[in-house]
Amino acid sequence: MSWIPGSTSLRYGGDYNPEQWDREIWLEDVALMMDAGVNLVSLGIFSWAVLEPREGEYDFSFLDDIIGLLAGAGIDVDLGTPTAAPPAWFWKKYPAAHPVTRDGRTLGFGSRGMVSPSSPEYRRASAAIADQLARRYADNPAVVMWHVHNEYGAPISDSYDDYSVLAFQRWLRARYGTLDSLNRAWGTRFWGQVYGEWDEIDAPRVSASVSNQAQRLDFQRFTSDALLACYVGERDAIRVYTDAPITTNFMATNCPSVDYWKWAKEVDIVANDHYLVAERTDNHVLLAMDADFTRSLAGNRPWILMEHSTSAVNWQPRNIAKRAGEMARNSLCHVARGADAVMFFQFRASRFGAEKFHSAMLPHGGTGTRIWKEVVQLGSDLAGLSRVGGSRVTASVAIVWSIESFWALDLEWRPSVELGHRERIEAFYTALWGLGVTVDFVHPSHDLSGYDVVFAPSLYLLAEDDAVNIDGYVSGGGNLVVSYFSGIVGDNDEVPTGASPGALRDVLGLSIEEFLPLYEDQTVSLSDGGSGRAWADDITLGTASAVATYVDGPAAGKAAVTRNSRGSGSAWYVSTKLEGADLLSFVVAALDAAGVSYSAPAEGLEVVTRSGETEDFIFHINHSDAEAPLLAAGTDVLTREEIAVGGTVPAGGVRVVARPRVVGETAVRTDDIHQMAR
Numbered sequence: 001m002s003w004i005p006g007s008t009s010l011r012y013g014g015d016y017n018p019e020q021w022d023r024e025i026w027l028e029d030v031a032l033m034m035d036a037g038v039n040l041v042s043l044g045i046f047s048w049a050v051l052e053p054r055e056g057e058y059d060f061s062f063l064d065d066i067i068g069l070l071a072g073a074g075i076d077v078d079l080g081t082p083t084a085a086p087p088a089w090f091w092k093k094y095p096a097a098h099p100v101t102r103d104g105r106t107l108g109f110g111s112r113g114m115v116s117p118s119s120p121e122y123r124r125a126s127a128a129i130a131d132q133l134a135r136r137y138a139d140n141p142a143v144v145m146w147h148v149h150n151e152y153g154a155p156i157s158d159s160y161d162d163y164s165v166l167a168f169q170r171w172l173r174a175r176y177g178t179l180d181s182l183n184r185a186w187g188t189r190f191w192g193q194v195y196g197e198w199d200e201i202d203a204p205r206v207s208a209s210v211s212n213q214a215q216r217l218d219f220q221r222f223t224s225d226a227l228l229a230c231y232v233g234e235r236d237a238i239r240v241y242t243d244a245p246i247t248t249n250f251m252a253t254n255c256p257s258v259d260y261w262k263w264a265k266e267v268d269i270v271a272n273d274h275y276l277v278a279e280r281t282d283n284h285v286l287l288a289m290d291a292d293f294t295r296s297l298a299g300n301r302p303w304i305l306m307e308h309s310t311s312a313v314n315w316q317p318r319n320i321a322k323r324a325g326e327m328a329r330n331s332l333c334h335v336a337r338g339a340d341a342v343m344f345f346q347f348r349a350s351r352f353g354a355e356k357f358h359s360a361m362l363p364h365g366g367t368g369t370r371i372w373k374e375v376v377q378l379g380s381d382l383a384g385l386s387r388v389g390g391s392r393v394t395a396s397v398a399i400v401w402s403i404e405s406f407w408a409l410d411l412e413w414r415p416s417v418e419l420g421h422r423e424r425i426e427a428f429y430t431a432l433w434g435l436g437v438t439v440d441f442v443h444p445s446h447d448l449s450g451y452d453v454v455f456a457p458s459l460y461l462l463a464e465d466d467a468v469n470i471d472g473y474v475s476g477g478g479n480l481v482v483s484y485f486s487g488i489v490g491d492n493d494e495v496p497t498g499a500s501p502g503a504l505r506d507v508l509g510l511s512i513e514e515f516l517p518l519y520e521d522q523t524v525s526l527s528d529g530g531s532g533r534a535w536a537d538d539i540t541l542g543t544a545s546a547v548a549t550y551v552d553g554p555a556a557g558k559a560a561v562t563r564n565s566r567g568s569g570s571a572w573y574v575s576t577k578l579e580g581a582d583l584l585s586f587v588v589a590a591l592d593a594a595g596v597s598y599s600a601p602a603e604g605l606e607v608v609t610r611s612g613e614t615e616d617f618i619f620h621i622n623h624s625d626a627e628a629p630l631l632a633a634g635t636d637v638l639t640r641e642e643i644a645v646g647g648t649v650p651a652g653g654v655r656v657v658a659r660p661r662v663v664g665e666t667a668v669r670t671d672d673i674h675q676m677a678r
Contacts, residue, residue: 004269004304006076007039011341013042014041014345015343030070033075036372038379040075040078041077044082048085050062051063067142077143081126081149081234085113097121097161099115099159100161103205118164126233134146138238145246145269147248147249152230152231153251165203175218182201186218187212213411220257220407228266247306249272256410259404278318287333291339292438293401298338300392305331305335305339307344308330314358315354321359322359324370324652335388335619344361346360362375387658388637393438393608393609393610397454400441400442400444400455416534416535419535424457428455432455445465452594463491470507473569475568480571480572481572482504482572484576489502498511499511507566509564509571510542513539516555525552527549532575533576535576539575543564543566560574560576561575562575605620605621605628606622606623616634616659617658618659624652629647630647633659638654
């Protein structure tokens, strides 16, 4: 399934919740959607209580009506299953399905969020409503795709109810086969935790001290699989009746409970929700990171931005409003990085409930507002960008993203509180973004041979087969860059035999005799003039050479940054937290050594290329308050102006420069464009 059937234009719209409004409002909204250029809306996502007011009794009259009105206006429907919000009757009738927190609190009705994902009553009821919807609407030409559930893992992911315990035991039997294998994998002889019967195994609840960490890791894996089974059950119920694409909305880099590499194989089109961290001044960089990861999950096929906000959200500590032009920049950044649909939560702002202060396409203030005017303009711009649809983004540099490693690293009792996985990922990505280098994300098991450089900023856990894959990449001519506390444990959070860094010891050409975490405010000086924080290692060099050494601190005189030749490739290791200009210099050195071309654009200017069969589209997105120089010549798709090199991008503005491709030419990379602009 390559894309949404119907219109060849980029898709534009958002969630619509007509059950919140009287019918005369529907008529007004449909007319306003037409004014804004909306061509796709998501329906029914929170409407279970309306569609099935009592168990087994269905009422689809409101959906029939609104789908008919939308179809009459030429607006297609992404029909949602409403299973993220089971109705009150379900919560009352099936108390055993209520989710239970790790500390033993049973949660009740009154919010969004599903019940226990392992509840057989929930599995049955969710598949039943999906079946009924598909029976009724599979042949409706307005329904061009299906949207299962909403944001699996938020706010309910792991549940410690009795159903989940039984399902976890079954999952463990399938994974390990025997209790002897499980006891070995979990190291249960430590602290006398050996299991003699399967039914002795509980979910890893809050206990007197730190729970078995291999058990915690497996429960995370189980939880992701349990949620995925819920999705697959509904998807398969729908698939009986239709071949239309079926998806669910991911939360890419922002959902800690789901292994999206697995999930991406089960959806027809990858869809993602993204919301800025409003108070961060670099939130546009994190937006780009999230979009790049989503594109990577999609296998570089077009994907859907299923939700984002027109302005402020309602759930952050300080819900900062977007300023003029920011919504368009956010939207077009997603498009630049592979999205062929731009959708919002939601079309009309709610008057009631927890999200009444969440921005929408149509604000409480109506059509006279700045936001509405920008919504209409964005619809026009996306219509003008229709020929961008289907084009691809090409990257020569990748960052390793392993959620299982992150799960393991972020458990308790690691050598330093500074070891959270997210910080180093963001730091390396930010350095590459500032250099104008486009990035893919990869799993350590993926084919890495197409990348000039692969960065592994935070790869604490590394399975044996994945380590062999990485070693093969380097030996075959690849360039690997590894940051500290990587390769430390195997698949079950166990320390391999011998010195760290375990499975990366040979490829890095070194061993670590002791970890040397630093004091909170301590810095260490390096021989190349840089400095580090948070961490150091006592390194013994094998085949690797020292690029920089420690001048002072607990590892004074020892290697701090190393490089190892292996086969026809090389592997770098940096054993301390480099920041700012020091990290940038290190990243530049690694790119230069690998022959990767780059040229940093003006500060705040984001440049990304999408390549089609006959044209390149070079997006210039200016996040700064000063105009910035263009890096390519051609036609501005948005304004239809002819642009020469030396032209500018207005402060806070966007230019999308189209230029012909030479037939047979490989896709033009952003870093190639920067090199040509030198």
